Amino acid sequence: MINFVKNLPRFNKSFACLIYRGNIKGLMQFFGTKTGGYIRIIIAAIIWGSLGTVVRLVDLPVLVIVFYRVFFASASVLIYIVTRRKIDRLAVGRNIYFIIFMGLLLALNWTSFFYSIRLTTVANAVLITYTAPIFVAILAPLILKEKLERITILTLAISLVGAALIASPSVAGLSKRDLMGIIWASVSAITYAILVILAKPLTGKVHVSAMIFYEELVGAVILSPVLFIYKFDISLTTMLVLFVIGAFHTALAAGLYLSGLREVKAQQVGVFTYLDPVSAVVFAAFFLREIPRLTTVLGGGLVIISGLILVYVTRERVQTEVVSE
Numbered sequence: 407m408i409n410f411v412k413n414l415p416r417f418n419k420s421f422a423c424l425i426y427r428g429n430i431k432g433l434m435q436f437f438g439t440k441t442g443g444y445i446r447i448i449i450a451a452i453i454w455g456s457l458g459t460v461v462r463l464v465d466l467p468v469l470v471i472v473f474y475r476v477f478f479a480s481a482s483v484l485i486y487i488v489t490r491r492k493i494d495r496l497a498v499g500r501n502i503y504f505i506i507f508m509g510l511l512l513a514l515n516w517t518s519f520f521y522s523i524r525l526t527t528v529a530n531a532v533l534i535t536y537t538a539p540i541f542v543a544i545l546a547p548l549i550l551k552e553k554l555e556r557i558t559i560l561t562l563a564i565s566l567v568g569a570a571l572i573a574s575p576s577v578a579g580l581s582k583r584d585l586m587g588i589i590w591a592s593v594s595a596i597t598y599a600i601l602v603i604l605a606k607p608l609t610g611k612v613h614v615s616a617m618i619f620y621e622e623l624v625g626a627v628i629l630s631p632v633l634f635i636y637k638f639d640i641s642l643t644t645m646l647v648l649f650v651i652g653a654f655h656t657a658l659a660a661g662l663y664l665s666g667l668r669e670v671k672a673q674q675v676g677v678f679t680y681l682d683p684v685s686a687v688v689f690a691a692f693f694l695r696e697i698p699r700l701t702t703v704l705g706g707g708l709v710i711i712s713g714l715i716l717v718y719v720t721r722e723r724v725q726t727e728v729v730s731e
Contacts, residue, residue: 451663
């Protein structure tokens with residue numbers, strides 16, 4: 407661990423130099439390493455963590471929010487592809503059937519997660535949903551033939567303890583409503599784990615932007631009937647917030663996550679997704695004045711420590727010299 411700490415200044419200096427000198431090529435090469443993959447996944451998790459705070463601004467039915475989230479996400483990705491003149495990326499061949507299935511899972515995943523938040527406390531919903539990495543760690547060696555490493559099991563255990571500490575003040579006294587919320591959260595956890603497992607081999611065959619576009623488009627098509635089922639009014643401000651949720655919290659975050667997944671083992675990705683609830687607590691404390699308890703702070707510390715341990719033990723040697731312009 408001492409060597410890891412000593413290497414941090416050199417790592418940070420090199421990374422900062424890449425940004426300061428505007429060396430885009432060198433920066434892209436850095437993000438193509440395993441460490442770069444970790445960073446992309448961490449950024450995606452933090453973006454997702456801010457979602458709860460932003461959603462507080464939207465007073466709409468759950469299914470309507472989910473629809474606009476996936477609709478604006480698919481539209482944003484399509485605009486990106488068209489403006490970059492990368493239409494050929496949308497040609498995915500027979501993989502389209504596989505992606506459609508993932509779109510169905512995605513719609514179910516987000517719907518079940520938002521329902522769990524409505525039916526039980528956010529802490530309970532987050533704790534149950536973030537048992538998903540355990541399912542990933544168990545299924546990855548069976549389906550993807552990845553070697554289940556001891557360090558993965560250790561860090562997952564530490565992360566789970568941290569998540570439990572975050573939610574511990576509100577675990578007691580479950581009602582029937584809470585129980586239904588936990589059931590929905592369990593569905594969200596299982597579908598999330600399956601999505602991670604399915605996405606891992608597909609990232610080498612289909613471009614990330616195409617995968618996101620088709621998944622979100624399928625979700626939007628499936629959820630489109632809710633526009634006629636519910637009666638609601640949407641102001642310009644609310645529509646802008648929904649656009650941010652779709653374009654930033656979904657499209658951009660998913661792009662970072664799936665591209666990072668190429669460089670990182672699926673079973674290790676789960677550890678960093680615990681930064682989602684940790685960052686959610688931070689955003690809520692700063693913007694909503696929801697000051698976290700001591701157990702929340704301790705739990706968040708364990709989550710971060712587990713991620714640092716995983717990076718240190720499984721890291722690749724990163725080229726620290728700045729590439730010449």
